[in-house]
Amino acid sequence: MQVSENTENKEFKPLIVAFCCNWCSYAGADLAGTSRLSYPAEVKIIRVPCSCRVNPMFILKAFEKGADGVIMCGCHPGDCHYSTGNYYARRRMTLLFSMLDYLGIDRARTRVEWVSAAEGQKFSLVMNDFAKTVTELGENIKLGDLRCKKQQD
Amino acid sequence: MQKTAGLIKKRVLELLADGTVTKVLGWKEGDFIYDVTPASFLSAQEADGLVYSSFCGANLSKYLISECKALTEGKILALLKPCDTYSFNQLLTEHRIDRDKVYVIGVGCKGMLDIEKIKAMGIKGITKVIDNGKELDIKTIYGSKTCKREDALLEKCLCCKSKNFKAFDEIIDPEPETKEEKADRFAKVSELEAMTAEERYAFWQEQLSKCIRCNACRNVCPACSCMKCVFDNPVSGVSSKANTDSFEEKMFHIIRAFHVAGRCTDCGECSRVCPQNIPLHLLNRKFIKDINELYGEYQAGEEVGSRAPLADFTFDDAEPSVVNERGNS
Amino acid sequence: MTYSYFPGCTLKTKAKDLDDFGKKSAEALGITLEEVQDWQCCGAVYPLAADEIATKLSSVRALAYAKEKSQPLVTICSACHHVIKRVNNDMQSKEDIRTRVNNYLGLDEAYNGETEVIHYLEMLRDKIGFDELKKKVVNPLKGRKIAAYYGCMLLRPNKEMQFDDPENPTIMEDFIRAIGAEPILYAFRNECCGGYMTMNDKALASKMADKVVNSAKIKGAGEIITACPLCLYNLKENSKGDLPVYYFTELLAEALGVK
Amino acid sequence: MSEDIIAISGINPRQCMKCGKCSATCPAFEEMDIHPHQFASMVVEGRIDELLASESIWKCLSCFACVERCPRSVEPAKLIEAVRVSVLRERGGSFLSPDEIPAKLDPELPSQAIAAAFRKYRK
């Protein structure tokens, strides 16, 4: 194995919170487990009934408490167990992420993926990729400190 | 302006006298002529203090929530400028006020003045402002000064939504729709969007660090009218009343903007009242711009009962990744 | 009422009747038709290719003229109506065409499809009303059995022309009733007469014209009216059938007593 | 080549369900060597050369009957026009030359016919 070029980040293990809807994505994560498709242990899953249960406040709270990346997974549009939940979630997350981007916060720290109960492979690939992206971004400083007293003198 | 004020006062007195209304929501002058604040008047005598001047920027619609609740008989008269009627409609859509309890007089508006802008021109000790529509003749204790009217307009008036009233029972002195090109209300948002992430971050870091959590923005906002705000609610998990943690203002302002997204009429009151001059309306306008671009033009309060974009969807809405695709870093 | 008026090339030459009677009748109906200044031939065929620009310019000039006058643009020849109406739709809805045409023409004010384009028959139906027209008729054409020939270009494609039901139109029949005659319905009133083929394949044009005329004849028509000079020519000259063919304006003028 | 025809016509020929309504309705069907319904599949298959050489493109009357009646919005007249336009642009030439005109004229022929013929048959 080659030595990682990025020695600075070598030790850095990001903290990633994944919100997964009960019916598709949580089941997709279960399938990844059953199929022994690994992804980094930094990813911690929180089960919600539907992607439309994910309140932007949860995501900001996670960042406030030190998360380096937050990903939300739900059923593919059109497949929502509650028929329309993920459509609302899609709008909410699009606007929220756009706002975070507008504030200059790394938009790569947030992501939405649609993962079905049959897509264990996709779940694993997505988590690997997201963890890689967040690792490369390094520690989440901006979200932790948008306010900077020293500029206010 | 004085003519309009006269007409308004005359009509208000008539409506009070014939019992059509039992209370009037308007503006009164404070210690200085530009120090105009919202006020309510219960009698003809009180209504003597009613003013309508170029400093009546304040949007009175939000007060109707509590006034409607408190009202026991008759109607409450509200003086609404064209842009205020959007907020009024939005509150009707959300069932926060009772249309039957309100008598709306739409009052014509040429655009309201921003005293901060006038002061910033170095004009102090103002005693009187004569507004001839194009220029302001400002009497001060140091003598007369003039300035161009458009240089002293409130931000919201520079890109006036409309001179038409979206709700009214009667109209006094309406203004014709302006022919001139209005300022692009998204100009600053676009400018920020064109910056690099680092520049944007620096901009907001500077702006939001000024926040003192006085809650003026929240208290004035017609869309921020919750019985109990999540930030005041200990069980919400995000309650925070003071700036104890660096992240909290950011969370507060993002969540506040998010909660009013699709409901904000872009009345600009948040920025007008901010004692720290944080351009909070730029957060709201970002949401409005995104909504318009992604989900089609939408103006909250344009019509009563319209479905807010966040309570709506289409099957082929943009994916959240659109943020990555169109942004620059 | 005053409208801008686009006569088109044929109305100044072979189809003078269509033009003359149209103008006289309009006058009798209290309408002023102002001919578009320096109009140019519309090209007679709408360029179907999505990327054609040059062939649309002359229509846009006429449209922009009417816009300047704030008047609807009245056409009378089916082909002109078809071309100008569709070019106008393009100017309204196709951004690339709009941009390129405006860039090319460099008008004082960009033209974005603001003008309302109406055919003379639509003017009768929508602006005057057939009931009103009926009142102004002095010589009702009683007892005449008239077959309306729509042809292709007024009706199709319906999603653009929005003229009438493309398979079951009624506007010309209503017109015939208004001038006191009896309309004859027949299957070929909205089928092509083959007029475009008249130069290349006279036999075909003639075969197709026969079909139309025969179809009308079977149903008992005594005469045919049309709005298209080429159809008129083809039905008249190339068909072996012996039904007289007139411009609708001629009969209108007759009914209004201005012929 | 197929892409060009699709671009010029603005039509997606894959929407065709091969019902034949266009050919059933076409007044010039008998005069054509390649029939309207064949245009859609031949464009999809890339058989553009055959279409370019076809007599049909000069027989189409632009009567829009197929445009109006096509249930799948394939509107073959637009495909035919696109092929025809390609020929005219390619050749820079024409199907009809001005020299041929006088012989074809008769005193009653409306100028519309000449204008149309020029528009349709030559660049």
Place this chain on the structure above:
Amino acid sequence: MQRIGVFVCWCGSNIAATVDVDAVVEAVKNEPGVCHAQNYQYMCSEAGQGLIKNAIKEHNLTGIVVCSCSPRMHEATFRKTAEQAGLNPYMVEIANIREHCSWIHKDKKEATEKAVILARAAIAKVNLNTPLRPGESMVTKRALVIGGGIAGIQSALDIADAGYPVDIVEKSPTIGGKMAQLDKTFPTLDCAACILTPKMVEAAQHPNINIYSYSEVEAVTGFVGNFDVKIKKKARFVDEKKCTGCAVCTAKCPSRKGGNEFNCNLDNRGAIYIPFAQAVPNVACIDSTRCIHFKTGKCGICEKSCSAGAVNFDQKDEIIEQKYGAIVVATGFQISDVTKFDEFQYTKHPDVITSLELERIMNAAGPTKGTLLRMSNKEHPKDIVFIQCVGSRGNTCRDKTYCSKICCMYTAKHAMLIREKYPDVNVHVFYIDVRTPGKNFDEFYRRAVEQYNVDYIKGMVGKVWENEEGRLTVQGVDLLSNRRIMLDTDMVVLAAAIEPSEGVRNIATMLTASIDTNDFLTEAHPKLRPVESPTAGVFLSGVCQGPKDIPETVSQAGAAAVKVVGLLAKDKLVTSPCTANANELMCNGCSTCERVCPYGAIDYIDKEVNDHGKREVRRIARVNSALCHGCGACTVACPSGAMDLQGFSNRQIMAEVDAICK
């Protein structure tokens, strides 16, 4: 403070090989609220469950966390375990340390650390759990069937046979629907009336079935198990109890200018009429828009001729209010408008007809008494042309995008019947594709081609016109031989697209049942719940859900009936307690939540609240827990946070976030 027990499962070596279960127990022991922690080889086994039960009793636990496999696997198991030990089942949380941890991580240290964090998150959540009780609602043991065609009749019969009362609401004066208009049925060619009318009679005589004919559903409120329905019984001006169906009045009625809908307006009926001889109920009905008495106040011949004295011109519309536990929608279909396709001259020539009109012409009770005649001159035809897919399978404004499904088969039937009865008639069928999936269907079609010599032409018809001889010329194309077809014929029959009945949009709105872009009712799941609407308690029967033939309709009607019976058999409905709930002191009454709720579970009431001593009437959201499925869309739409989801509350999820990010 909760008293929490944590139980870490080894799952044999599935978990224990990668996660140090002892370390997990050690790590969580001192978490807030935890007063017991242990691990065991198989927590889900009898012994493992016993261990949990003992611990609950011994340590007086108020909540438990099981660190094991996915909750999708054993959450129900451990909830039952807890319940058996006297603990509320909703005080159980699962930390998924198998699928989400041990099975995907190799490094034991890493996996153990993650397992501890997942356990902590579950502990944090259970600290905030509250005992939840499933909701219960009563079930009104009566079903409503909207529509009295074969679908509605079959559903009603099946429900009634199971012992439950059923009401059928039918908008026309008789039940029977479209099937009553058919002559023969494919692929067996048995007569429609012979198989339908016995069912109609059975429905009429069934002690559990009540038919509201000439009636419409006016309003629906309530929810699964408890629908309140208003039915408008339109005045038919004939006393149903007195009328004997003798039909003397219908023959004597002098107003005979209006078309007879039952015969597709090919002939006329009186203003007082019985749609057809076998109508159920066999009761006359006066069409007041055509009746001379209603226009002039005179006439009254029917009244005079009725020996039973059943005619009553003063009858008024009547509103019936009834409670139902379940509703079956069986509103069926209609023939789409073919007048838009006038290249076929349908509006111009009487010999151009639709297939349903042909059914009536072929039927012995039809306008020609079953003799195949041209409607223009009542002469026997020599040639007939059928045109398929008229208005189906297109994407323009005059077409339906879908395949109407039944046309290929009924056209084969018509062709065969005509050739059978009149061998001298030539039959041509213009088709795009012949679609015959179904038992004995393709064989049936092949018989038409092979035995009956029906001329199938692959291609469409472009134009139909009347020729010199007064016959019809059909101009089409044969795509297989690539040539033009010109046929002279006597009749043209259009296989018009079918579409949902006109009133279905209105009914769907009343029921808050969703419909698709074609106005067909949407099923709860296209494969797994095909006869249920997403709205609980509403079931779909027949063509209202999508094009179907009779056998399919009958099977779906039976399936819908079983679902209804399954619902009505319950005394009470148990509803998941994980539903949304509005805090009335925080609710703004803004209606945002109502707008995003896919189940129509939220409404608003004006309620007096006591907000810390301040009493006032407020508009407040109310969640009907019987309708709420617990998706949580409303909780995020609510700006004040008044709306929360039990079992997944804002605080619980925030606590999980906190625990993970600690």
